[in-house]
Amino acid sequence: MYSVAFKMLVGDRAKYFGIIMGLTFAALLITQQSSIFIGLMTRTFGFITDTSQPDIWVMDPKVQFVDDIKPLQDTELLRVRGVEGIEWAMPLYKGIIRARLDNGNFQQCIVVGIDDATMIGGPPEMVEGSLSDLRRADGVIVDEVGARTRLAKTPLDEAGNPIPGAPPVPLKIGDSLELNDKRAVVVGICRVGRTFQSQPVIYTTYSRATTFAPRERKLLSFILVKAKAGQDVAELTRRIEQTTGLMALEKWDFSVKTYQYFMKYTGIPINFGIAVALGFLVGTAIAGQTFYNFTLDNLRHFGALKAMGASNIRLLGMILFQALIVGLIGYGLGVGLASCFGLLAGRTELSFRLLWQTLALTGGAITFICMLSATISLVKVMRLEPAIVFKG
DSSP: OHHHHHHHHHHSHHHHHHHHHHHHHHHHHHHHHHHHHHHHHHHHTHHHHHOOSOSEEEEOTTOOSTTOOOOBOTHHHHHHHTSTTEEEEEEEEEEEEEEEOTTSOEEEEEEEEEOTTTOTTOOSEEEESOGGGGGSTTEEEEEHHHHHTTTOBOOBOTTSOBOTTOOOBOOOTTOEEEETTEEEEEEEEEEOOOOTTOOOEEEEEHHHHHHHSOOOSOOBOEEEEEEOTTOOHHHHHHHHHHHHOSEEEEHHHHHHHHHHHHHHHSSHHHHHHHHHHHHHHHHHHHHHHHHHHHHHHTHHHHHHHHHTTOOHHHHHHHHHHHHHHHHHHHHHHHHHHHHHHHHHHTTSSOOOOOOHHHHHHHHHHHHHHHHHHHHHHHHHHHTOOGGGGGOO
């Protein structure tokens, strides 16, 4: 019976490919838009993920997300270090500073100042150079994406004039740039997660970052804390808050706080939610209508099977078998195309992160579409009179 169902399914090539195209489009759009959304939301707390050494982030109680910097007094670092159960507590500067490029243009950069002695808070991966090279005079480390894109140099000819149409030259070790009208020398290239604003990331020492930064009374952005071995991190977090009056969050809690801010106060979830819902509705409409028309065209065949003694349960199995085939093919093609899109997007500014939960969500949506289409068709078959095969 299942072989008959398969032959019925592929017999009308136009409707067969129409159903698959509808399901493929739905799977592609749901997977693609969901993965872009997840990738974009991951970028909002990418800096926290890159800074893997601390267990706890200490900050001003009014901070809402990682880029909402409300500087602290330097004395707060000593107060935090005095809390029992802390192995170390290090300062961190994070701010937006204007960089002057060789062609006279300006570019906003994220400048991160890490502890001068221990280098805690540095980039997760070095591509060129060493983290210790930051101890050189005016030394900075630039992320590789920013070095080859927004901070890249303009190629010049032998006379020192810009070459029209020539691709920009990436920054390399030994090159220099100006940060807030102060000289900085590139001593390393690092690899970091893309930021939400896609701005270049520059690492330097804390003391040097405070000289690059505009003069303010407070410049300490965060205090990075590591708990002693065997110390309960949640308990230490509460102890820091009670002792200092500052807000202390575990790394994951700070990531969630940042993520929730963008979910609540931006239109990003609504925009991507509409795109995902559109893919689901369009897939449902195309697949459901085409599958229903396919069933109508094959009513005589189902009537013949009923006349020969096939039960409604057997016919139900045949329809579900047909829905399963087109569902698997459409799901596979849609997810495959979305994965290819993700591979291509990995070389661009577009964020894309495909999780197994996204695949499960897409699978559930495609299953629902197939079951809904099969149910609509089933109602017609269940009411079918076997005598229809003898009419006309």
